Amino acid sequence: MNMLRTPGDILTPDDIGRQVDVLQGIFRRLGTHIVAAAGKLAYTTKSDNSPVTNLDVEIDDAIISGFSSQFPGMPIYGEESGYQEGQTGTCWLIDPIDGTKSLLANVAGYTTMAVLVQHEEAVACVIYNPRDGEMYVARKDGGAFKNGQRLDLANAPLPKVAYCRERLAGAITGMLRPLGVSCEPGPTGAGYGFGLVADGRIAARFNFPHYPGGGYVHDYAPGALLVREAGGKVISVEENGDYTYRTRSFVACHPALETLVRQHAAELRQLEIETAQRP
Numbered sequence: 001m002n003m004l005r006t007p008g009d010i011l012t013p014d015d016i017g018r019q020v021d022v023l024q025g026i027f028r029r030l031g032t033h034i035v036a037a038a039g040k041l042a043y044t045t046k047s048d049n050s051p052v053t054n055l056d057v058e059i060d061d062a063i064i065s066g067f068s069s070q071f072p073g074m075p076i077y078g079e080e081s082g083y084q085e086g087q088t089g090t091c092w093l094i095d096p097i098d099g100t101k102s103l104l105a106n107v108a109g110y111t112t113m114a115v116l117v118q119h120e121e122a123v124a125c126v127i128y129n130p131r132d133g134e135m136y137v138a139r140k141d142g143g144a145f146k147n148g149q150r151l152d153l154a155n156a157p158l159p160k161v162a163y164c165r166e167r168l169a170g171a172i173t174g175m176l177r178p179l180g181v182s183c184e185p186g187p188t189g190a191g192y193g194f195g196l197v198a199d200g201r202i203a204a205r206f207n208f209p210h211y212p213g214g215g216y217v218h219d220y221a222p223g224a225l226l227v228r229e230a231g232g233k234v235i236s237v238e239e240n241g242d243y244t245y246r247t248r249s250f251v252a253c254h255p256a257l258e259t260l261v262r263q264h265a266a267e268l269r270q271l272e273i274e275t276a277q278r279p
Helices: 013-037 054-070 100-105 166-179 190-198 217-229 255-263 265-274
Strands: 076-078 091-098 111-118 121-129 134-139 143-146 161-164 182-185 204-207 233-236 250-253
Touching (some): 013 054, 054 091, 091 100, 091 217, 111 190, 111 217, 134 190, 134 217, 143 190, 143 217, 166 255, 166 265, 190 217, 204 217, 217 250, 233 255
Parallel strands (some): 076 091
Antiparallel strands (some): 091 111, 233 250
């Protein structure tokens, strides 16, 4: 059993490595249960209009319980069990089932995610796609890996397809046309989409919530760290400047798209505002 001196203590690299390993094991074990339930679940609607199932709550509880049995005193908060927006200190944030709409439809797009926040930065993440057995892990300044193999976007060709919301596809395709990239609607799950960027299957994920400022840290910070550590770029289109782990509206992309996206950042911001769908 691993102990911290007090909740929120600063973790050493070895501490982080052990916790990442434990989360991978928990995610793999629970993944079988998630896949077996896909397409068979009833759901209710939360206050933000997103669906939630009993399985979301069950997986949330199981992750926290399993992790806390190994690391008592280490703060870990789940989407369904709740945490305070603006949470500070060293802690894990969990999204038990990201892409619940994809899970309900039994299609690709759902993952289980975790991000470790320390010194007001995302410093480690785990994203598991149980449907396809894809385990993504990243550590700040330590690289990104898929099933143990290092990801290296700097040496990967630029894919010709990017993902964005359907209402934005035409305008963004026009912006990307100089590099021969087109944009199309992708699966609902953020973690799934970021994984496709990180391993070079799509050129970018335009991460624009239904309305500016929507979503939560646990929705987007794991995938943004994964893409950055894979050699990709994460570019904020918010008015307050550079990307931080709290940024909601950003583009995670292949490095070959960076210059073009930055050139259009203000235009993308305006496009997001004009097409917002408020709850």
